[in-house]
Amino acid sequence: MLKVVTVEDMALGKDYVTQECSIARALEVVGERWTLLVVRDAIYGVRRYNDFLVHLGIPRAVLSARLRTLTEEGILDKRRYQESPPRDEYVVTERGAALWPALRALGQWGREYVDGSRLRIFRHADCGGDVEAYGTCAVCGTLVPVADVVMVPGPGLDSAPADPVSRALLRPKRLLEPLETDPAQPAH
Amino acid sequence: MLKVVTVEDMALGKDYVTQECSIARALEVVGERWTLLVVRDAIYGVRRYNDFLVHLGIPRAVLSARLRTLTEEGILDKRRYQESPPRDEYVVTERGAALWPALRALGQWGREYVDGSRLRIFRHADCGGDVEAYGTCAVCGTLVPVADVVMVPGPGLDSAPADPVSRALLRPKRLLEPLETDPAQPAH
DNA sequence: CATGTAGGTTCAGTGAACGAACCTACGGTG
DNA sequence: CACCGTAGGTTCGTTCACTGAACCTACATG
Numbered sequence: 001m002l003k004v005v006t007v008e009d010m011a012l013g014k015d016y017v018t019q020e021c022s023i024a025r026a027l028e029v030v031g032e033r034w035t036l037l038v039v040r041d042a043i044y045g046v047r048r049y050n051d052f053l054v055h056l057g058i059p060r061a062v063l064s065a066r067l068r069t070l071t072e073e074g075i076l077d078k079r080r081y082q083e084s085p086p087r088d089e090y091v092v093t094e095r096g097a098a099l100w101p102a103l104r105a106l107g108q109w110g111r112e113y114v115d116g117s118r119l120r121i122f123r124h125a126d127c128g129g130d131v132e133a134y135g136t137c138a139v140c141g142t143l144v145p146v147a148d149v150v151m152v153p154g155p156g157l158d159s160a161p162a163d164p165v166s167r168a169l170l171r172p173k174r175l176l177e178p179l180e181t182d183p184a185q186p187a188h
Numbered sequence: 189m190l191k192v193v194t195v196e197d198m199a200l201g202k203d204y205v206t207q208e209c210s211i212a213r214a215l216e217v218v219g220e221r222w223t224l225l226v227v228r229d230a231i232y233g234v235r236r237y238n239d240f241l242v243h244l245g246i247p248r249a250v251l252s253a254r255l256r257t258l259t260e261e262g263i264l265d266k267r268r269y270q271e272s273p274p275r276d277e278y279v280v281t282e283r284g285a286a287l288w289p290a291l292r293a294l295g296q297w298g299r300e301y302v303d304g305s306r307l308r309i310f311r312h313a314d315c316g317g318d319v320e321a322y323g324t325c326a327v328c329g330t331l332v333p334v335a336d337v338v339m340v341p342g343p344g345l346d347s348a349p350a351d352p353v354s355r356a357l358l359r360p361k362r363l364l365e366p367l368e369t370d371p372a373q374p375a376h
Numbered sequence: 377c378a379t380g381t382a383g384g385t386t387c388a389g390t391g392a393a394c395g396a397a398c399c400t401a402c403g404g405t406g
Numbered sequence: 407c408a409c410c411g412t413a414g415g416t417t418c419g420t421t422c423a424c425t426g427a428a429c430c431t432a433c434a435t436g
Binding site: 016023029095099102105106112113114161 | 204208209210211212213214215216217219221228244245286287289291292293294295296298300301302303307308322323324345346354
């Protein structure tokens, strides 16, 4: 029996088949459920498995799958930061950070047309101006690169969240820089 | 029997539960598979059920579901354009057109980091300048509103596609304006 | 040696996507 | 009138992905 290899063997229903479109190509990579939220957290500075887990409330199996494919796609970089016990962290790459304009635009739309309240405010680190709708600084007018964005909590944000990652994100922080969570209080 | 209504009754797994984040809010609305591609087509000027169907290659049941929820969400407007036989069209609203910056940013990322080839080129209708990475015009520098964008085929695009919608999209066209497909050739 | 923590994998159940078939309403043609 | 074509759907069985819970490994600590 001759087995002909066809397009259908291309694995899964992840691909938007004949779409000749860079939006579709992008969504093939980051369009699955949870994926863009993992990238968002990575840009916010989340790097560790458990921090993604508690902050996103994502099933472990799905988180493992997303971290693996994002690493394979070169959007995250998995690297060992201590040997004993072996611990890895996932650091966003340039390719991943380049998704920031898309995420910011989505967030802008969500705030304007879905939510209404101001949850997080993004400021230009150099001059303190607000980052506006299209990514420019309201004060100096320059197009603010993701590494020069400082995130501060907005008035609509819960000021005493349950999980330590959300609490750490209440402090003003520069994007891409690693998030420092409070050391867990000893049960004693 | 007392039936207590709980969070689990909230229908489906569509919601990113406790996410206090406008990106998550946006993705709750437009984050399902196919949804952003339907909005993209609507912004490109596609308005009719069958045009979405052949251009996207989407299962009919899924298309019906997406058109329904997008209409309910006020992103598309379903309206009757002829009475006999009854025919409806789906027109993108202001709320839907406001997704353009996010779609453009996603497409920009796809072109830079996934695909490489230039499939579609967006120009400022007023002056003919290219629309750049962050939505500004390369010539006059203004932030180009979606209604002033003209889409022309790029060098990477197939010049003789099979379906009539892709063929119609080869002609330069202004975004949001209705797409005019070739009348189907009579079989005779 | 028991307990805790980080970072996973495995598995059964469920909900969503898929593709094919079918249905309705109408217009045009012979 | 019978038949075909088209637009815009719905229905249905199968497959696939997401979910939540349980389990596993490696190491550190008391």
